[in-house]
Amino acid sequence: MQATKTILITGGAGFIGSHVVRLFVSKYPNYQIVNLDKLTYAGNLANLKDVEGKPNYEFVKADIVDGEAIQKLFLEKQFDGVIHLAAESHVDRSISNPTEFVFTNLIGTVNLLNAARATWKNQAADKLFYHISTDEVYGSLGNEGLFTEQTAYDPHSPYSASKASSDHFVRAYHDTFGLPTLVSNCSNNYGSFQFPEKLIPLFINNIRNNRPLPVYGKGENIRDWLWVEDHARAIDVIFHQGKVGETYNIGGHNEWTNIDLIKLMCTIMDRKLGRGNGTSEQLITYVKDRAGHDLRYAIDSTKLQKELGWVPSLQFEEGLEKTIDWYLENEAWLKNVTSGDYQNYYEEQYQKR
Numbered sequence: 001m002q003a004t005k006t007i008l009i010t011g012g013a014g015f016i017g018s019h020v021v022r023l024f025v026s027k028y029p030n031y032q033i034v035n036l037d038k039l040t041y042a043g044n045l046a047n048l049k050d051v052e053g054k055p056n057y058e059f060v061k062a063d064i065v066d067g068e069a070i071q072k073l074f075l076e077k078q079f080d081g082v083i084h085l086a087a088e089s090h091v092d093r094s095i096s097n098p099t100e101f102v103f104t105n106l107i108g109t110v111n112l113l114n115a116a117r118a119t120w121k122n123q124a125a126d127k128l129f130y131h132i133s134t135d136e137v138y139g140s141l142g143n144e145g146l147f148t149e150q151t152a153y154d155p156h157s158p159y160s161a162s163k164a165s166s167d168h169f170v171r172a173y174h175d176t177f178g179l180p181t182l183v184s185n186c187s188n189n190y191g192s193f194q195f196p197e198k199l200i201p202l203f204i205n206n207i208r209n210n211r212p213l214p215v216y217g218k219g220e221n222i223r224d225w226l227w228v229e230d231h232a233r234a235i236d237v238i239f240h241q242g243k244v245g246e247t248y249n250i251g252g253h254n255e256w257t258n259i260d261l262i263k264l265m266c267t268i269m270d271r272k273l274g275r276g277n278g279t280s281e282q283l284i285t286y287v288k289d290r291a292g293h294d295l296r297y298a299i300d301s302t303k304l305q306k307e308l309g310w311v312p313s314l315q316f317e318e319g320l321e322k323t324i325d326w327y328l329e330n331e332a333w334l335k336n337v338t339s340g341d342y343q344n345y346y347e348e349q350y351q352k353r
């Protein structure tokens with residue numbers, strides 16, 4: 001089949017990126033999907049086993065920090081659209097090594113913007129550069145209110161500062177050079193294929209292995225959780241129907257304090273593992289708080305829902321059950337990603353707390 005569009009998806013071997021690649025490859029057989037990924041510790045081609053070999057899918061191993069390689073690839077492939085997810089994504093790692101976040105999240109994004117601008121020149125009108133970002137750029141809420149698209153940026157971690165800078169550059173390339181851009185800012189995702197350094201997969205793995213559950217501070221911080229496949233659907237809707245130059249917030253109206261979420265996970269895991277009720281909760285261990293820990297995130301996604309008709313498809317309790325089942329059924333995947341360097345990372349993170 002002749003491809004009608006060639007779409008670059010960066011970071012497609014990561015958690016969210018792999019769901020976006022899977023959705024686009026299956027839903028749009030007339031698109032050629034090029035997945036560009038450096039395959040860092042968080043990138044894993046095993047996340048895309050079911051997509052490998054499909055005629056409209058191609059993988060390119062490259063580093064977005066390498067501006068020359070990126071320019072060359074854009075000239076060769078003449079992309080019609082870019083969906084940019086590649087990033088260093090873990091807040092704790094950004095506290096240990098902020099510079100890496102500047103390189104990938106900021107310089108890497110600017111390299112992609114430059115390559116798009118140079119390739120598209122004055123026929124940019126029917127092209128699109130879509131940048132995937134986070135609600136963490138808005139900073140922290142108190143007990144009231146929601147983040148809207150008008151909320152002022154106030155990032156606190158090196159991760160969110162690097163994402164905020166990249167968002168500003170994307171908008172600056174739209175305003176200054178007329179590059180057709182879109183930005184979306186999403187809340188916390190959960191689901192299959194998430195690297196077990198983030199709260200939900202880390203705690204599923206630890207409960208399974210009877211390891212302590214390190215709760216930062218008092219566990220009172222609030223996050224707004226969205227099923228990753230609903231995020232991928234939102235990205236599809238925004239990419240195809242979003243208004244160029246605009247920003248869309250994505251979230252599930254699903255706020256949980258960390259400790260309530262952790263207790264719910266313990267209860268579900270006790271049932272699934274055939275342990276007595278209350279067994280897993282005994283693994284809860286309060287540890288030193290994360291530096292600069294944002295208290296509360298909560299997204300107002302009214303604009304996306306009203307203008308583009310997207311709504312989340314799954315209730316959280318159902319999504320969490322599905323997610324826990326997936327990790328329990330995919331022990332080989334978990335074992336593979338937690339071998340090698342993971343043990344060093346884990347010991348370094350949690351010994352110092």
Ligand code: NAD
Binds near residue numbers: 011
């Ligand atoms: P992830 O860490 O699971 O995946 C990131 C991917 O980017 C990996 O495959 C990695 O190999 C690749 N990558 C990293 N550095 C690269 C480089 N220099 N060149 C090329 N590829 C590189 O991240 P994720 O959780 O899937 O997040 C994806 C995007 O969505 C990020 O931009 C993140 O900021 C954003 N986001 C994430 C969440 C969330 O809850 N996870 C929420 C909102 C927004």
Ligand code: DAU
Binds near residue numbers: 187202
């Ligand atoms: O809000 C969107 C963001 O969500 C994304 O932009 C980030 O890429 C993604 O990593 C996520 O950031 P968080 O810092 O919110 O996610 P994390 O899973 O690391 O932590 C969730 C909450 O749980 C947070 O309040 C810190 C706490 N936590 C986390 C870990 C890893 C613990 O209490 N113990 C832990 O061991």
